[in-house]
Amino acid sequence: MTMSDDWIELLALVARYSRGLDTRDYDLFRSCFVDPIHVTYDVSTAGVPADRLTFRTIDRLVAESRRIHAPLHRIMHRNTNQSFAIEGDRATGRVYVDLFQVRLQDRQQPETTHHLGWYDDVYLRTADGWRISERQYVTNWSEGAWIGAAA
Numbered sequence: 001m002t003m004s005d006d007w008i009e010l011l012a013l014v015a016r017y018s019r020g021l022d023t024r025d026y027d028l029f030r031s032c033f034v035d036p037i038h039v040t041y042d043v044s045t046a047g048v049p050a051d052r053l054t055f056r057t058i059d060r061l062v063a064e065s066r067r068i069h070a071p072l073h074r075i076m077h078r079n080t081n082q083s084f085a086i087e088g089d090r091a092t093g094r095v096y097v098d099l100f101q102v103r104l105q106d107r108q109q110p111e112t113t114h115h116l117g118w119y120d121d122v123y124l125r126t127a128d129g130w131r132i133s134e135r136q137y138v139t140n141w142s143e144g145a146w147i148g149a150a151a
Contacts, residue, residue, distance in 0.1 A: 003086060006084070006086050006091070006125075006130070007084060007086075009129055009130045010082070010084050010086075010091060010093060010123060010130050011082060013032055013123070013129070013130050013131070013132065014079050014082060014093075014095050014119075015079065016028060016031070016032055017029065017032045017077075017132065018077035018078075018079055018097075020032065021065065021069065021075060021077060022075045022076055022077055024066075024069060024075075026062050026065065026066060029062065029065065030058055030062050031128075032131060032132050033058050033061070033131055033132050033133075034124055034126060034131045034132070034133050035057060035058040035059075036056055036057055036058075037055060037056065037057065037058055037061065037132070037133065037134070037135075038054075038055075038056060038133070038134045038135075039054070039055045039061055039132075039134070039135045039136075040053060040054040040055075040135070040136050040137065041053040041137040042136070042137055042138055042139055043115070043137075043139050043142070071103050072101050072102065072103050073102045073103055073104045073110065074100075074101070074102040075099075075100075075101050075102075076099070076100045076101075077097055077098075077099050078097065078098040078099075078100075079095050079096065079097055080095075080096045080097075080098070081094075081095070081096040081118075082094075082095045082096075083095075084123075088125075089124060089125035090122070090123070090124060090125070091122070091123040091125075091130070092120075092121065092122055092123070093119075093120075093121045093123065094118055094119065094120055094121070095118060095119045095121065096116075096117075096118045097115070097116070097117055097118060097119060097137070098114075098115075098116055099113075099114070099115040099116075099117075100112065100113075100114050101113045101114075101115075101144075111144070112144055113142065113143070113144030114142065114143050114144060115139055115141070115142045116139075116140045116141040116142070117137060117138050117139040117140045117141070118137075118138055118140070119135050119136065119137050119138075120135070120136045120138065121134060121135050121136075122134035122135075
């Protein structure tokens, strides 16, 4: 596999992660990871304790993702500025994310949240392709009336 092939696979992996969450396809989302994992979503800017959203198993990550996203009407991740450093069967990367979420208050009035930040990742090449081994989400900016309420 060439460096270009690896980049294409890593870009596809990042897109699959977002698509899995945005469409609530948790099997697709699960397929993005090895197990065990080390995943932390730092949304401390929203008042959530820094260690509250740290996961070591894929089962717990999927269960919490389902719970947190259940009240949401729409979710949209937009990934940009991807960069990867590939060394054999291990890679590191940074992916910027623009995350928009909508929930319907009393099923009528939409409320939104907007997060900007990035993922610092470690990827491992497996027999099934590249997978996320470690992910640290860093919030750079967020706004919205209910940020962190579900977490």
